[in-house]
Amino acid sequence: MKTRRLFYEDVYIQEFEAIVLSCEEKDGKYHVILNATAFYPEGGGQPADKGMIDNIPVADVQYIDGELCHIMESPLEEGAQVVGKIDWNWRFDLMQQHSGEHIVSGMIHEKYGYENVGFHMGEEIITIDLSGMLTWQQVQEIEKKVNYYIWMNQQVNIFYPDERQRKFIPYRSKKELTGEIRLVEFPGADLCACCGLHVTHASQIGLVKILSCKKFRDGVRMEMLSGKRALDYLSGSTEQNSQIAVSLSVKENETKEAVQRLLDEVYDLKGQLAQEKQKSFEAKAASFAGKGNVLLIEDTMEAAEVRKCTDSILNTCGGIAALFAGNDTDGYKYAIGERNGDIKELVKKVNKELNGRGGGKPFFAQGSVKAAGKQIKALFCDFISE
Template sequence: MSETKKLYYEDVYQKEFTATVQECRELKDGYGIILDQTAFYPEGGGQPCDFGTLNDIPVTDVQEEGEVIVHHTEKAIEVGQEIKGKIDWERRFDLMQQHSGEHIVSGLIHEAYGYNNVGFHMGSDVITVDLSGVLTEKQLQEIEEETNRKIWENTAVEVFYPSEEELETLSYRSKKELTGQVRLVRFPGSDLCACCGTHVTHTGEIGAVKILTVENFREGVRVTMICGKRVLDYLNMVNDQNHQISVKLSAKTEETAAAVERLQDENFRLKGKLMHMVDELSETEAQRYEDAGSVLAFHEGLEADQVRKMADAIMQKCSGCCAVFSRNEDGSYKYAMGELNGDLRQFTKDMNAALNGRGGGKPFFVQGSVKATEEEIRQFFRQ
């Protein structure tokens, strides 16, 4: 069987094509269609494959196997039949933008710091790039600014196949040692890299690049970024979120951060007041139940640590076991229960079994939650 002609290398913007079916293989999950030529890019080099259709039959995967390219479909197509192929152009162009933007970022980092791109993945939402050295957020911000300047220069991207002699004189990025004919992609002033993927022909088509996060990863860092239309989608999402926040806080969109800071300060002060009130309530309840024997108390609106604090305060004063319950929003109850010098392990086990609960702790003090009503809890404690 002859080699599949790769139309995506001849014209990366070709969206439709005709071809002849050379082979139709039966696979475990469908069929593998081999054509004499194709515009479908197969998965490789960190870039996902193209999707689309062959005679309106969806192509679900594309893989390169030796000299041929296999298109995965759910239906068979007769050998010798002429087909019309259509690639999902929106997806292809998105991947071209992502791959091209990554080239410029990786090339500028390599030039400025000498770090290599040792891992690259294009997901459906973001790109991740693993670098062999550590970079700060400030350094990456500078790289982002320089990347976008290079994009807006709108220079032509060059793809070429140098001779062996020419290759020896060129300084280019590559993740592995290469033999035979090497495909180089040059982004003028930014990057020269051995790459088999698809790219835009002019940097301006990338639109923009936004670096989202950086985190330590192995011996270097992992950078998360987006390019092209994904940047616009991201900005629209952030703008929509900020607008919703501004409405809820009655603040201008450019002043939401300051409004949130004021809200946090107010929340901190209110929490302090609430803690003081709970401390006073716990002390009052402890005095109320002094020498009262065993105590079962219900209080609304307490957090888990406040339930614990109240149970501990009462436990110190009453002469028996103290159990404090507070209802959660879903109708269940959180609890804390204690008895000085007591052993509540079996009682807690029985209670959790009877009231659909979970929890535990020390023999004399336990915490947890139960999925039961107040009446069911009271009924259990009457036994």
């Protein structure tokens, strides 16, 4: 490789000088190779660095054909001396996320023997896929252990063992590795083959917050945050909880109970409302007793309410009951039924002529139409009495 990788010599380099070795145009962009760089290329699960070279934005950084390429929108002159500046906030955030992930994965591997089989470092959330199941209580125990380790401020060791040494080092890796292997060690927590960038001392991670742990394939998928991302998340959650407490007129440590009381009240009110609506459906049904076939066009109702009202009318009318609820602008939800009858052909006709979709059983169907009320009335006028 032509490029000296300054990011491996000092992970905290933010600005550097270099010589442009080559600059080639490819697919409308410029692939620039320098004699030295602090820009980390995408690899090891870590996204590429962002930043500028001579005040020109670096769009991406990749290993291409064995060389470290800076992909840029504008060209740089071959042989020129340039100044590169990386986006340090972006870089340090990724270092915090990556290092936090190593400690979490290492401690889970040590305690439960699970492998990290998938890792994604997104701009908002970090996900880890593990090969076994974990309960939320186990996840919380790991989180406490990880943060205690961070506070102890262990120094991170990065080294390149030779082939003989590797036989006696129990490092984590997703696949068999050959050639030069870079090992990243968080003493007492993790030892893993990795080409990514990490903090030099564990305390620089700040903290780790595990957000969720859900079943995924044969194991679990865990969502987590480290460092500033974790702090921002907790600060935002605290602010939201404070606002909820003010709205509910309770103390901030009482919001859970207050919300549960509110949900219980809402549940009771919904039950009472459902009972009142059912009474109104039954009253409406009583007005159609013995009418035979019935068509109703009502204001907007929920699909479940359309079904329940139609079912009530079927108990009294003695024929087909068709209820359409909605308006000419948004369309109508419908329910059509006939006790012990067969309305399949009628439903097909409704869907075809009223631009509708829906279906169900031979004696009862639900769906929706995009049509005007007068079109609905015209379709049913021959055999339904309003």
